[in-house]
Amino acid sequence: MRTLAEINDKIRRQCAVVWTIEELKARVAEVGVTQTAQEVDVVTTGTFEPMESSGAIINLGHTDPPIKIRKCWLDGIPAYAGFGAVDLYLGATQGVDYIDTGEVPDVEELRERGGGHVIEDLIADKPVHLRAIGQVTDCYPRASFETTITRNTINQFYLFNPRNLYQNFIVGVNGGDRPLFTYLGPLQPRLANAVYSNPGAISPLLNDPELQLIGIGTQIFLGGGIGYIAWEGTQHFPLQKRLPNRTPIGPSATLALIGDAKQMNPKWVRGCYFKNYGPSLMLGVGVPLPVLNEEVVNSCAVQDKDVVAPVVDFSIPRRVRPTFGLVSYAQLKTGRITIEGKSVKVAPLASIFRSRQVAVELKEWILRGEFTLTEPVASIPMNRSFLPQDLHTSL
Numbered sequence: 001m002r003t004l005a006e007i008n009d010k011i012r013r014q015c016a017v018v019w020t021i022e023e024l025k026a027r028v029a030e031v032g033v034t035q036t037a038q039e040v041d042v043v044t045t046g047t048f049e050p051m052e053s054s055g056a057i058i059n060l061g062h063t064d065p066p067i068k069i070r071k072c073w074l075d076g077i078p079a080y081a082g083f084g085a086v087d088l089y090l091g092a093t094q095g096v097d098y099i100d101t102g103e104v105p106d107v108e109e110l111r112e113r114g115g116g117h118v119i120e121d122l123i124a125d126k127p128v129h130l131r132a133i134g135q136v137t138d139c140y141p142r143a144s145f146e147t148t149i150t151r152n153t154i155n156q157f158y159l160f161n162p163r164n165l166y167q168n169f170i171v172g173v174n175g176g177d178r179p180l181f182t183y184l185g186p187l188q189p190r191l192a193n194a195v196y197s198n199p200g201a202i203s204p205l206l207n208d209p210e211l212q213l214i215g216i217g218t219q220i221f222l223g224g225g226i227g228y229i230a231w232e233g234t235q236h237f238p239l240q241k242r243l244p245n246r247t248p249i250g251p252s253a254t255l256a257l258i259g260d261a262k263q264m265n266p267k268w269v270r271g272c273y274f275k276n277y278g279p280s281l282m283l284g285v286g287v288p289l290p291v292l293n294e295e296v297v298n299s300c301a302v303q304d305k306d307v308v309a310p311v312v313d314f315s316i317p318r319r320v321r322p323t324f325g326l327v328s329y330a331q332l333k334t335g336r337i338t339i340e341g342k343s344v345k346v347a348p349l350a351s352i353f354r355s356r357q358v359a360v361e362l363k364e365w366i367l368r369g370e371f372t373l374t375e376p377v378a379s380i381p382m383n384r385s386f387l388p389q390d391l392h393t394s395l
Contacts, residue, residue: 004290008372011042011372014367019042019044020044021202021207024301025302046221046357046358047198047202047355048284051283052281054161055091056090056115056158056159058157059087060154061086063086066142067132068085068134072130095113112279113271113273116270116279116280119281120281123266158261159269160257163233163235164255165257166254171346173194174189176315182274186275187314192344194344196309201329206247207300208287209245209302214287221285229255229380230256230258236253237251238382239383243306243308245302268284284358306328311327332346
């Protein structure tokens with residue numbers, strides 16, 4: 001029906017028809033797939049959820065005299081310095097190393113701050129304390145360095161996230177007799193609560209189940225700025241079992257993402273903390289889907305009742321954990337699910353409200369002609385798996 005070039009031409013002329021994924025689903029329910037496909041050019045999807053396999057590349061610029069950094073702390077949080085002299089990688093889940101900093105501030109405050117919070121602060125242009133220890137060489141004679149940095153005083157600052165945008169995930173419960181503190185948050189004993197992470201049928205990759213519309217080089221909304229799909233994500237598992245509608249029944253495809261953090265907005269990049277588990281990063285990601293044909297609309301029409309996730313028991317301390325079967329996202333979003341005859345309260349880890357806001361903001365960018373669609377330079381492989389092939393894996 002359409003080509004990407006035709007859609008981009010309409011975007012530049014500001015006459016493209018752009019709907020959020022929820023607007024498209026509602027229209028399909030009203031008039032059907034065929035007519036909907038004739039009416040819309042682009043569908044925007046979004047999510048705002050914890051994505052702990054994230055981090056930032058930072059280049060500080062050379063000091064005078066120069067230093068070859070081998071150890072470095074940003075607000076007391078270690079950054080990896082095994083690259084060039086002043087290149088760093090700050091992981092979102094890295095916690096404060098108060099022993100090496102020589103300072104022991106309030107312990108509770110330490111537990112609740114990590115790399116994700118420093119990334120958020122830098123994006124917000126807040127000052128961050130830096131302390132570095134160097135390896136003295138003839139070309140790098142400086143042994144140590146201490147300063148304050150901001151977003152505008154460093155050379156490069158970009159997110160490079162090895163694993164984001166899970167195509168579906170799990171529901172966590174606790175069938176044991178003591179509370180558990182997990183990457184899904186606290187799970188109360190004896191099936192007292194359940195937590196799910198993925199926002200369901202509005203989630204980006206569930207609306208392109210075989211990743212036919214996106215690939216390496218696809219431009220996306222990342223943290224309130226422009227980002228790109230860089231590669232398949234770690235633990236990419238597209239061979240997960242799927243329903244007849246092609247959506248996976250558990251964790252499946254993942255993507256590695258990259259984007260200039262200097263353009264991002266702290267509204268969409270938020271450091272967070274999970275009690276007795278550690279720090280992480282809440283991240284807003286939006287993916288535009290070009291409506292090239294009816295099949296695109298048919299895939300995007302999937303509803304929460306048509307997508308399922310496995311209910312995983314975290315009380316079993318094994319790599320492969322038992323499950324209580326599958327549950328639909330329609331059931332999850334009622335706030336209650338039934339497990340072995342017991343009614344269990346359930347809550348989302350993702351912000352459904354902010355996920356919708358991501359899709360709306362990306363739609364506005366496209367309508368203003370500020371964001372066009374890109375042709376992938378290569379496809380994301382859909383015939384690979386990682387070992388072990390199980391349902392339980394981290395965010």
